[in-house]
Amino acid sequence: MKNSIYDTIIIGGSYAGLSAGLALARFRRSVLIIDDGNPCNKNSKESHNFVAHDGESSSSIIKTVKSQLLQYETVHFLQDTVGEARALPNYCTVVLRNGKLVYGKKLLLACGIQDLLPPINGFGACWGISIIDCPYCHGYEFRNKKAVILGPAKKAKKIAALLKPLHTEIALIEPSPALKQEEETNISDDLQVNNTYNAINSIQHKNGMVHAILFHNGESKPADLIYAPRPFKLSGDLHAQLGCKETKHGYIRVNKKQQTSVRHVYACGDNSNLLRSISSAVYSGTKAGMMINSTLAVESHHK
Numbered sequence: 245m246k247n248s249i250y251d252t253i254i255i256g257g258s259y260a261g262l263s264a265g266l267a268l269a270r271f272r273r274s275v276l277i278i279d280d281g282n283p284c285n286k287n288s289k290e291s292h293n294f295v296a297h298d299g300e301s302s303s304s305i306i307k308t309v310k311s312q313l314l315q316y317e318t319v320h321f322l323q324d325t326v327g328e329a330r331a332l333p334n335y336c337t338v339v340l341r342n343g344k345l346v347y348g349k350k351l352l353l354a355c356g357i358q359d360l361l362p363p364i365n366g367f368g369a370c371w372g373i374s375i376i377d378c379p380y381c382h383g384y385e386f387r388n389k390k391a392v393i394l395g396p397a398k399k400a401k402k403i404a405a406l407l408k409p410l411h412t413e414i415a416l417i418e419p420s421p422a423l424k425q426e427e428e429t430n431i432s433d434d435l436q437v438n439n440t441y442n443a444i445n446s447i448q449h450k451n452g453m454v455h456a457i458l459f460h461n462g463e464s465k466p467a468d469l470i471y472a473p474r475p476f477k478l479s480g481d482l483h484a485q486l487g488c489k490e491t492k493h494g495y496i497r498v499n500k501k502q503q504t505s506v507r508h509v510y511a512c513g514d515n516s517n518l519l520r521s522i523s524s525a526v527y528s529g530t531k532a533g534m535m536i537n538s539t540l541a542v543e544s545h546h547k
C-alpha cells in the first residue's frame with residue numbers, strides 16, 4: 245500500500261459528495277473531493293423544497309457548503325475530471341486529467357446522473373427553467389399557469405392527477421411522430437385534460453421561458469410550463485470500469501451502508517437514489533460518510 249493515501253476519495257463535489265465529506269471531516273479523516281463543476285441542476289436559478297434554503301440558488305448553497313467544509317484541515321478539494329478508477333484488494337486508485345494517480349482506502353462515487361434530452365429545438369435552453377421533470381422542485385412557482393405534460397400517455401396521466409392542486413388546465417402531449425386521434429382523458433371532474441398526439445418541431449421561448457410548442461404540421465400550443473419526465477444515464481463510466489452492479493432501474497446498486505457490489509467502493513446521491521432531490525442526496529451522502537468512517541474505524545482496530 246502507498247504511503248500517501250487518502251482515507252477516502254470522493255468523486256463528485258455536489259450535494260451528495262460534500263455531505264459525505266463533512267461527516268468524514270468531522271472524524272479527521274483525510275478526504276480528497278474531486279469535482280468538475282457540472283451538477284445536474286445547473287440551469288435552474290432557484291432551488292426549492294430543501295429546508296432552510298427554499299428559493300436560494302443552488303450555486304450559492306454549494307458555495308457555502310464548500311467554504312464550511314474547507315475549514316476542516318483534512319479536506320482537500322480538486323477541480324478535475326476523473327477518467328479512470330480501479331479497486332484493488334487493499335485500496336483504490338483514480339487517474340486525474342494530467343495522468344496523475346491518486347490513492348484512497350475507500351472510493352465514493354457521487355457523480356450524479358445525466359438527463360437525456362430530446363433533440364427538439366429550444367428544449368435544452370428551457371430545461372430546468374420552464375421545462376422541468378419535478379413538480380415538487382419547480383411546480384409551485386408556475387401555479388395557475390398553462391401546463392403541458394410531455395411524455396407517454398400512461399405516465400403523463402398519473403402526473404396530471406398529481407398536479408391538480410397546481411393547475412386547472414393541463415394538456416398532455418405524446419411527442420410521437422405518428423399523428424393520432426385527439427382524445428379526452430377523464431382524470432377528475434373538475435380538471436380539464438386534453439390529450440393530443442403530435443410531432444413537435446420546436447419549443448418557442450424567451451430566455452428559457454416557454455411560451456408555445458410548435459408542431460411539424462404548423463399548429464402551435466401555448467404553454468408556460470412543460471413537465472417532461474426524462475430518461476437518464478449514470479454520469480460517466482467509472483461505475484462500469486469498477487464493475488459496480490446496477491439495479492433494474494439503472495442506478496448503482498448499494499446496500500444499507502451505501503456500499504456497492506465492489507469492495508471499498510461506495511455510492512451516494514442521484515446515482516443510487518430513486519427519489520431525486522437535494523435532501524435525498526444530502527441524506528445518502530451523510531450516511532455514506534458515516535458508514536465509511538465506521539468501517540475505517542473497524543478496519544484500523546483489526547490491524
Ligand SMILES: Cc1cc2nc3c(=O)[nH]c(=O)nc-3n(C[C@H](O)[C@H](O)[C@H](O)COP(=O)(O)OP(=O)(O)OC[C@H]3O[C@@H](n4cnc5c(N)ncnc54)[C@H](O)[C@@H]3O)c2cc1C
Nearest residue numbers: 256258260280282284291292326356372381513514521522
Ligand atoms: C433541472 C433540475 C432542477 C432541480 N431542482 C431541484 C430543486 O429545486 N430541489 C431539489 O430538491 N432537487 C432539485 N433537483 C434534483 C437535485 O438537483 C439532485 O437530486 C441533486 O443535485 C443530486 O446531487 P448529487 O450530488 O447526487 O449530483 P449532482 O448535483 O448532479 O452532482 C454530481 C457532481 O459530480 C461531478 N462529476 C461527475 N462525474 C465526475 C468525474 N468523472 N470527475 C469529477 N467530477 C465528476 C459533476 O461535475 C457534479 O458536480 C433538480 C434536478 C434538475 C435536473
